[in-house]
Amino acid sequence: TNRHGKEIKSNYRLRVYQIPGKPEIVEPASELIAGIPNKVGTCLSEGGYPAGTLSWHLDGKSLVPDGKGVSVREETRRHPDTGLFTIQSELTVTPVPGGPLNPTFSCSLSLGPRSSGQRTLHTAPIQLSVWEPEPLEEVRLVVEPEGGAVAPGGAITLTCEAPAQPPPQIHWLKDGSPLAIAPRSVLFLPEVGVQDQGIYSCVATDQSHGSRESPGVSVSIIGSVGGPRLGLLALVLGVLGGLVTAVLLVGILLWKRQHRLRKEERKVPECPEEEEERAELHQSEEQETAESNAGGP
Numbered sequence: 001t002n003r004h005g006k007e008i009k010s011n012y013r014l015r016v017y018q019i020p021g022k023p024e025i026v027e028p029a030s031e032l033i034a035g036i037p038n039k040v041g042t043c044l045s046e047g048g049y050p051a052g053t054l055s056w057h058l059d060g061k062s063l064v065p066d067g068k069g070v071s072v073r074e075e076t077r078r079h080p081d082t083g084l085f086t087i088q089s090e091l092t093v094t095p096v097p098g099g100p101l102n103p104t105f106s107c108s109l110s111l112g113p114r115s116s117g118q119r120t121l122h123t124a125p126i127q128l129s130v131w132e133p134e135p136l137e138e139v140r141l142v143v144e145p146e147g148g149a150v151a152p153g154g155a156i157t158l159t160c161e162a163p164a165q166p167p168p169q170i171h172w173l174k175d176g177s178p179l180a181i182a183p184r185s186v187l188f189l190p191e192v193g194v195q196d197q198g199i200y201s202c203v204a205t206d207q208s209h210g211s212r213e214s215p216g217v218s219v220s221i222i223g224s225v226g227g228p229r230l231g232l233l234a235l236v237l238g239v240l241g242g243l244v245t246a247v248l249l250v251g252i253l254l255w256k257r258q259h260r261l262r263k264e265e266r267k268v269p270e271c272p273e274e275e276e277e278r279a280e281l282h283q284s285e286e287q288e289t290a291e292s293n294a295g296g297p
Contacts, residue, residue, distance in 0.1 A: 018084055020048030023109045023123050032095050032103075033166065034132045037071075040091040043107035043123060051076055051085035053110045058093075058103055069094045095130045102127055134165045139204045141214040148219045150192050156219055158187040160202035168206040173213070174198045189219070197221060 028041035043054050056063040056072065065072045073090045089107065106125040140161040150156055160170045162185075172179040172187050175198045181187075189196055199216040 016049070017111070018047065018049040019111065019119070020045050020052070020084075020109070020121075022121055023054065023107055025105070025107055025123050025126055028126050029128055032093070032128050032130045034095045034097045034099070034130055037092050037094050040093055040105050040128070041126065043089045043091070043109075044086075045088070045109045045121075046086045047082075047084045048087075048109075048111065049084050050111075051078075051087050054087055054089040055108050055110065056089065056091050057106045057108065059100070060104075060106075063091070063093075069096070097132055099130065101130050103130065131165065133206060134163070136162060136164050136168060136204055136206065136210075136212045138163075139202065139212045139214040141200070141202055141217050143200075143217045143219070148217050149222050151222050152193065153191050154221075156189045156192055156196075158189070158200055158202070158217070158219075160185050160187075160204065160214060162202075162204035162212070162214075164204070164206060166206070168204040171203045171205065173201045173203065192219065192221060194221065 023043055023045040025041040026044050027039075029039055032038040032040070040056075043056065045052060045054060054074070063070050071092045073092075075088050077086045078084070079086070087109075091105070091107075095103070104125050104127045107123040109121045111119045111121070142159045142161060144157045144159075148156060158172075160172075162168050162170065167185075169183040170185045171183055172181060179187075187200070187202075197220050199218055201214050201216040203211050203213045205211040
C-alpha cells in the first residue's frame with residue numbers, strides 16, 4: 001500500500017545460489033608415460049547451485065580439449081531432493097616426448113553468471129612425473145636347462161628378457177602359434193611330454209614402440225625320435241629314398257624290355273636268300289631220309 005492508500009502488487013524472481021565446497025582432484029595419477037594417453041585424475045565438485053563449470057589448468061595455463069593430446073569427459077548429476085548439483089571432469093593427456101618432466105595440474109570451478117560477478121574456486125595443484133619409455137632394443141629368450149632337452153617328464157623354464165621401462169607385456173608362441181596363457185615373462189613347463197616339443201619364442205609389446213619377437217629356442221625330449229627337427233629330417237630322407245627306389249625300378253624295367261627286344265631281333269632272318277637256302281637244305285635232308293628208309297631190308 002502506498003502513501004495514498006492504494007495497493008500495488010509487484011512480482012520479483014529471487015534466485016538463491018548455493019556455493020559448494022572447494023573442488024578437489026580425486027584418483028590422481030602417480031606418474032605419466034610420454035607418448036601414450038594417461039588419465040591425470042578427476043575434478044569433483046559437490047553440493048552447488050547452479051551447477052557451475054569445471055576447467056583444467058597446466059602449469060597455470062588453461063587446458064583446451066582438442067581430442068588428441070588433451071581430452072575431458074564430464075558428468076553432471078542433480079540430487080532429487082535438494083536440487084543441488086554434483087559435477088565431475090576427468091582429464092586425459094598424452095605427454096609429448098621431450099616435454100616437461102614434472103608438469104603441475106589444477107582444476108577450477110566457476111560459479112554464477114558473469115554479469116553478477118563470477119566466483120571461482122580452485123583445487124590444490126598436483127605435480128606429476130613423466131616417464132619416457134626406453135625402446136625395445138633386444139628381446140632374448142633363455143632356456144633352462146641349456147639346450148632345451150630333458151628326459152620325459154622333466155621340467156623346463158623359459159625366461160623372456162626384454163629390458164624396457166615400463167616393463168612390456170610378454171606373450172608366448174609355440175611353432176609360430178600363440179599360446180592361450182596370460183601374459184608373463186617366465187614360462188614353466190613342469191612335466192615335458194611329446195606334445196610340448198617344438199620351437200618356442202616370446203613377443204614383448206609396449207604401447208609406445210610396438211612389438212618385438214625373440215629368436216626361437218627348441219624344446220625336445222632326450223631319446224625321442226629326434227624331436228621336431230630330426231623328425232623333419234627323417235621325413236625328407238624318407239621322401240628322397242622313395243624317389244631313388246622308384247627311379248631304380250623304372251630303370252630295371254626299361255633294361256629288361258630292351259634286353260627282350262634285342263633277343264627277338266636276333267631271331268629274325270637277315271635276308272630272304274638265307275631263308276630260301278635253309279628251306280632247300282631242310283627239304284634235301286627230308287628226301288635223303290625218305291630214300292634211306294625205302295632202300296632198307
